[in-house]
Amino acid sequence: MAKVTFNNKNKAFFNALKTRVDAYFQENKIKRTGNFELYAKTAVLIPGAVLIYVSLLFFPIPAAVKLLMSGVLGAILASIGFNVMHDACHGSYSSKKWVNDVLGLTLNALGGNAFIWKFKHNIIHHTYTNVDGLDDDIAKSPLMRQCRTQKWVPAHRYQHIYVVLVYAISSFAWVAMMDFNKYFKARVNNTPLQKMTFSDHLVFWVSKVLYVIFYVAIPVYFLGWGPWAIGFTVMHLVMGLTLALVFQLAHVVEHAEFEFAGADPVQIENEWAIHQVKTTANFAPRNKFINWFVGGLNYQIEHHLFPRISHVHYPALSEIVQDTCKQFNLTYNTFPTMTAAVASHFRMMKQLGQEE
Template sequence: MQLKFTNASRSQFFVTVRQRVDAYFKENKLSPHANRAMWTKASFFLGGYLLLYGLILSNQFGPWTMLIMAIGLGLFAAFIGFNVSHDAIHGAFSSRSWVNRLLGSSFYLIGANPYVWKISHNVVHHTYTNIPGHDEDIEIAPGLIRVDLDEPSRPWQRFQHWYAFPLYSLASLSWVFRKDFLKFFSGKIGQHDNSKHPFKEYFILFGTKAAYYFFFLVLPYLVLDLNGWQLAFGFVIMHLIEGLVLGLVFQLAHVVEGTSFPVPIKGVGIEESWAVHQLRTTANFAPRSAVAAFFCGGLNRQIEHHLFPKICHIHYPAITEIVKQTAQDFDLPYLENQSFFSALHSHYRLLKKLGQPSDASVA
């Protein structure tokens, strides 16, 4: 059953903040899409990724050096996902749809499918953020990690604040071998009808996955002076690093103290406007850190991203104060942790709390 955001009287917040943000771009004669700095950053991450891959395949280095480069490749893969693919798939990188499609194809470089991601992320996650049973992005490892108080607690979950982080490392491997197939062939993603796909997407899914397996498993096996176990070890380490980075950035934006996980009233309604719902379910971290902004693709300012997903993240630092001030004007929450590590600690504490038995966690 499709959910509705029912409190239309609170929607004036979004009307106001959108007017103020639009005015900022108009007064400064700026495009909300990528600027020169953004293109430079995208070129850096794409170029670095291809350079590392080429150096590994050159077979000019020893196993330990190649392992270090594989770790770097995993990091650059995550940064491409944050900085290039994510903006492009949202249509935020360029005003030209073909440019967004082309850059969105960079998702194939990390073994992921942009079509499936667009459904599960752009449509479902951005609409039903943190709503149990609808937003599958918060279902990190069902049965192992508990983030919903209405979900029965299990004895082992009292230790989830310890074992959650190694599980995050598996996110990328799951994405490459399991997640895209599972979601593509699921009749629903959350409560969203996912039963019909364009015929070409079947060929694209299987073709690009096969290409990824060839370029990252078969071709290295053919050209590198490595044993099979050494190649497999490097591939797994690359994805463990990539998965940990991807997993942590998402969790620090939605699963920290203060964020809510609203339960629909009678299964069909959320007593907030959509924009206010985003404020209550999303948090920023390290908002003043240029380093975090550079590597995380603006996803450390997740509030701005959820409210304005079609604005390129290179502009988030400029519009952050506009969004924050407007939230204060309407007496609405604006959640943020001042550093990456304070957000990490907050996530740890929340996992610990939610891992307790049901009666204890409610108390």
């Protein structure tokens, strides 16, 4: 694994930012973890998913409506991932570790694995954001070229078109292949996976079996192979496209910067916090529905700077971050709408596809 270090000798930006953020929580006498807003979302999303699941299995509903409900289920599952799982796996849902651990397992209920995801996302992605060769989130080459240091192949000329299909099937690929690939290789991209305990292995296999039971066996038993296959496909297409797009808009957009980790040790000139600002972008900060649905992940800059603070605080913290960025002459990358961010992402993918 390439060794990458940051110039953290003088963490002036982060120290100034942390002082102001600490003061915000102290002055307002609030916790950094979730609050009633987050708990209310959990009480809506998880029972909502269960209700749709049960309705699809046991109620006589017209086929067209079931198709629509399958898509809605996929969107709700994605929102559970954004809101509940994401905060819990970062340890920011609750001040109680056991609550975070339990709710982090909602990822396993979606078909993933919390242990592998925490290592992949919390440690690698949040440390080496947009560092080609380390960040697994941009390690899709040669299928997709997401930065200029990645090898170009002729098929990339059309990647801005076919990535829509890639994103749509991404959650199915995650459940069926990618977790197993990382598990058996004991690696995430070029980084050795943390050692798993017996209980980690047990949870991995039990949750994978339960996924097959609840998402395949039970629906097939009550509905038959055909209806199950159609509903399962629609659910995953919506879920995959939703998850992929939201995370792509955070880092693979115009103005976001990239670094390259080759065979030799790499010294990134900026401190870690400045690197996070330069490699990350926000979108639709004033859209309350998007903020609610994506669990504050439209405030990715704040999330990358303070991943252990719950997303419910990001709108307030964004004012502090923007002001501190101005003091240090740092560009605060943000798109006013989600449409603008999506357009930027696809423009960038097209540009990267034209270059040899």
